[in-house]
Amino acid sequence: MGKLGEMMTKAKQMAKGHPDQADKGVAGAERTVDQRTGGKYDAQTDKAADAARRSYRDGGPAGR
Incomplete structure (x- = not known):
């Protein structure tokens, strides 16, 4: 896995651990x-x- 893939994995783990904060970030970006x-x-x-x-x-797309 490349650096970008590793960063995405870490970001998803952080978001799963702090979904309320992630919601604020997604709403702000939108x-x-x-x-x-x-x-x-x-x-x-x-x-x-x-x-x-x-x-x-929800744990991501089906099969992941």
């Missing part, structure tokens, strides 16, 4: 993107934020 793009990609940011939350709240 809000920032929406503000900077004028809400142009709102549907996509909603979908991405939901996927991010599922990755640490």
